[in-house]
Amino acid sequence: MASPPPLTLISATPSPFARMNRIVLKLKNIPFTLQNEIPWEKTTATPLYNPLEKLPILLFPDDRAPVYDSAHINEYLVAKYADWGPKLLTGDTDLDLRIRQIVVLSEGCLDAIVIANFECARAEGMQSGLWLERQNRKIDGAMRAFSDMVTKRRGEGKAFLVGEALSLADIAVVCCLGILEFAGVRVGWREKYGVLGEWWAGLEDLDVFRETRPVAFALREQVV
Ligand SMILES: N[C@@H](CCC(=O)N[C@@H](CS)C(=O)NCC(=O)O)C(=O)O
Known part of the structure; x- marks a missing residue:
């Protein structure tokens, strides 16, 4: 394929969701321009392109x-861009089902992290302990599941979650744990889940992960 004009990715500097796309774009060497937004602010361009007002948007x-x-x-x-750089799926329907399941789990965990974060941002007396507990259960459940799957794979001598190469599953879990680490959502998680922590740190140290690590933005508007 001849080099096409660049795509644009609407992203936010700390966004773990957009980070998953940035990693794929970079690994595949696809020309793209990054447009950073703060999707929680009134001036954001996200509603122009997505009625759900969320990024990432391509x-x-x-x-x-x-x-x-x-x-x-x-x-x-x-x-x-199947022939550009790493495949990131295996081409085997059942293995790819597993990869996509891990992506779904990571996204669900990320959604719970976002919801819990804004619940905690509510004024005192306005927070729902029950709602927060529910979100925390999802985060902790996902972390246990990540830990179990990585421990099993490492026990089998495997470097990656599914198949023999880096896939969308590894990218999703690394981004999910990356935002937990960045935001200090579960301080001490790397010690608690030693095998998971080591696996994460190994991948997080690769160039493409290092170059896309979350960077804070200053949110000036009230969201909840
Ligand atoms: N399921 C979506 C979730 C995206 C998401 O929650 N993005 C956040 C930024 S990290 C956002 O734009 N939130 C704005 C809002 O919910 O209004 C995805 O995977 O792209």
């Missing part, structure tokens, strides 16, 4: 409609 250099949702964007990139 914009095309022509009149094709914007594509949103990190997993949906990655599915497109992996299929469209």
Whole structure:
């Protein structure tokens, strides 16, 4: 494929969702421009492209409609640029089902992290302990599941979660744990889940992960 005009990714500097897309774009060496936004602020461009007002959003250099949702964007990139760089899916239907399941789990964990974060941002007396507990159960459940799967794979001598190469599953789990670490959501998790912590640190140290690590932004508007 001849080098096409660059795509645009609407992203936020700390966003673990957008980070998953940035990693795929970089691994596959797909030309793209990064447009950083703060999706929680009134001036953000996200509602122009996504009625759900969320990023990441992929914009095309022509009149094709914007594509949103990190997993949906990655599915497109992996299929469209299948011969560019690493495959990131195996091509085996059952293994790929497993990869996509791990992506779904990571995204669910990320959603719970976002919800819990904003619940904690409510004024005292306005917070729901029950709601927060529910979100925390999801985060802790996902972390236990990540830990179990990595421990099993490491026990089998495998470096990656599914198959023999880095896949969308590894990228999703590394980004999910990366934001936990960055935001200090579960201080001490790397000691508590030693095998998971070591596996994460090994991947997080690779260039493409290092270059896309979360960076804080200053949110000036009230969200909840
Ligand atoms: N399921 C979506 C979640 C994306 C998401 O929650 N993005 C956050 C930023 S990290 C956002 O834009 N939130 C703004 C809002 O919910 O209004 C995906 O995977 O792309």
